[in-house]
Amino acid sequence: MLTPSLDLPRIRAVTIDLDDTLWPIWPTIERAEAVLLQWMTEHAPATARLFQSTEALRAIRNQMVNLRPDLQHDLSALRRESIRMALTQAGDDGALAEPAFNLFFAERQRVTLFDDAHDTLAFLSARYPVVALSNGNADIHKVGIGQYFKHSLSAAVLGVAKPDARIFHAAAELLQLPPEHVLHVGDDATLDARGAMDAGMQAVWLNPAEAAWPYDQPPHATVSSLSELCSLLGQGSA
Template identity: 35%
Template structure:
């Protein structure tokens, strides 16, 4: 654990989910591969798209509608709709395929188990602090058994603009009923989590399980208050 500012006790915590409580990269890689197989079975022409083409279609839909930025589910829906149209489906067919594809993906991206060590830490923290989750992702916390640990799970899109925008942090502060500077936000992303938290007046904990040097990170525009490499280190802050 490394402190960048003098530590003062906090009265509440907020948590990022993806790549903080579990390795989301592995989960997404698997879900996307299963989605590609599902799409190819539904529309064989989909199998002809390579990775570069999928990335280009993602960039195209974002360029066409900047309001999609930060809303990962709607970006994927628009991307699949565009891909379906390139395969010759009409507007109605393309939309239906995209909607079904998104539903399939959302099921698979939540088809995993959160590490028991992370669950154990969160249960212990929940006994000391009120907790709120703040995520830019679309994981199903009910399926993962995470919902009981939090007063509420706030998701970019339904609950406000994506981090680092202040919207979700402000909503979390309102739910917690605590001063911003007495709330610690924990997350792995230096821009979305650390910068977002600091701009909202929260204190920030950088979860750096890969032990990356802070000074070498391109998103390190604002210092966190504390850096940890294991979630269990948070328990030391509650002692």
């Protein structure tokens, strides 16, 4: 158990990760890939025959990371171009990549929030300005949680991804606060907690699996659930 060292009075705003912090991401991606594959069966049958599983579609998407390093921070572009490559390899029309991606993207926004996510976001937004800070391509308004946020920042828009300090500093600038007055919350030890600390923020690591902290310097606090985060921050309430 990592001893909390949060300076609660110093917190004047919160940034929070999305995927695997507010909802589990892989069930969503797997379902979106299955919907995409079914669409290809109907509209791009040669591609569906060549890539007969969601695993095959994911493999070509992962291959695109190496082929197009310029797109590494833009998950939508990576997915769209991987679909285009699959279509052209199979001899189908590459222009089908646009409607195929749009279908995938719409399904990707149909997330299932963790049970305590809405209550946590309501708690946070009643006390602080909240900014979504994600390397992914979830749209907080399409997901249905936009009302809780002042801003939403993504790696695709900024051109840099967590743990790069610039994405954290961009959030602080939007909030018109120095980084030391911002608390970041996220599930990834490196991308979220360590990245935020290196950028001068306080950090809470969401660690429901109770994994070991991999670095020497611990985060300011570790919680096993979003509800625990609310309890921790509530200690600073008047």
